[in-house]
Amino acid sequence: MSNTAISVKGLEKSFKDHxxxxxxxxxxxxxxxxxxLGSNGAGKTTIIKILTTLLKTNKxxxxxxxxxxxxxxxxxxxxxxxxxxxxxxxxxxxxRENLDLxxxxxxxxxRKEAVEDSLRRFDLLEAGxxxxxxxxxxxxxxxxxxxxxxxxxxxxxxxxxxxGLDPEARLALWDVIRDMVKAGITxxxxxxxxxxxxxxxxxxxxxxxxxxxxxxxxxxxxAILPPKKVEYVEKQPTLEEIFLAVTVKKGAE
Ligand SMILES: Nc1ncnc2c1ncn2[C@@H]1O[C@H](COP(=O)(O)OP(=O)(O)OP(=O)(O)O)[C@@H](O)[C@H]1O
Numbered sequence: 725m726s727n728t729a730i731s732v733k734g735l736e737k738s739f740k741d742h743x744x745x746x747x748x749x750x751x752x753x754x755x756x757x758x759x760x761l762g763s764n765g766a767g768k769t770t771i772i773k774i775l776t777t778l779l780k781t782n783k784x785x786x787x788x789x790x791x792x793x794x795x796x797x798x799x800x801x802x803x804x805x806x807x808x809x810x811x812x813x814x815x816x817x818x819x820r821e822n823l824d825l826x827x828x829x830x831x832x833x834x835r836k837e838a839v840e841d842s843l844r845r846f847d848l849l850e851a852g853x854x855x856x857x858x859x860x861x862x863x864x865x866x867x868x869x870x871x872x873x874x875x876x877x878x879x880x881x882x883x884x885x886x887x888g889l890d891p892e893a894r895l896a897l898w899d900v901i902r903d904m905v906k907a908g909i910t911x912x913x914x915x916x917x918x919x920x921x922x923x924x925x926x927x928x929x930x931x932x933x934x935x936x937x938x939x940x941x942x943x944x945x946x947a948i949l950p951p952k953k954v955e956y957v958e959k960q961p962t963l964e965e966i967f968l969a970v971t972v973k974k975g976a977e
Pocket of ligand 1: 739742744762763764765766767768769770771
């Protein structure tokens with residue numbers, strides 16, 4: 725069986741005459757975390773929408789979880805789950821009711837057990853019966869993630885998952901993502917927080933002006949910029965320095 729969760733070759737997408745993606749290529753290995761970075765408007769959400777079958781491409785060969793996206797979108801939809809930028813939960817219902825609704829929609833066999841497990845795993849047992857309107861932003865985000873992974877999808881898309889979270893909630897979210905990976909789920913995430921990518925991702929790709937301009941492990945990206953020598957202390961470049969160096973260099977061409 726193939727070890728590839730996502731394969732993208734020659735992806736192009738325009739909105740009318742605005743070319744957003746101009747030939748994007750990348751692969752994501754099963755069981756890994758892949759982080760897609762890019763400035764505002766680079767096309768990260770567009771890539772997620774295409775990979776989750778919400779938008780059609782103009783050109784490109786794409787496979788997601790072993791299925792061809794163009795010819796077999798239903799099979800793709802069965803294996804993936806998506807958390808978008810806007811928290812997709814119902815404020816009037818309680819956390820437990822929201823999860824139960826998703827469990828019903830996904831036809832999960834042991835619905836009650838799955839919901840309780842999920843509340844426990846995402847630290848929401850105590851707040852389970854409260855209406856969502858009383859939840860903090862971090863709690864809503866955790867519930868959103870709980871709903872995303874309910875029913876054990878093979879592949880999860882997280883579009884800027886830690887937007888609006890305070891540092892403590894962000895650290896808790898990172899633990900949740902690490903747990904998802906331990907459970908064998910492949911994670912594709914976009915983020916503006918470069919530290920997030922540094923902390924979580926096995927591979928990082930930078931999208932700029934419609935193309936992936938660099939991709940690799942953090943170690944490989946570090947090799948792009950030589951370490952700075954300050955007296956006798958060697959300082960490794962941060963992902964932020966690498967990001968700025970490659971995007972500014974390309975932008976100036
Ligand atoms: N439905 C649409 N119609 C027209 N233009 C669109 C549409 N969706 C996205 N765009 C444009 O495509 C470009 C890429 O948008 P996208 O939302 O994918 O960027 P992004 O990298 O996710 O940005 P951000 O970090 O701000 O969320 C932007 O210029 C945006 O205005």
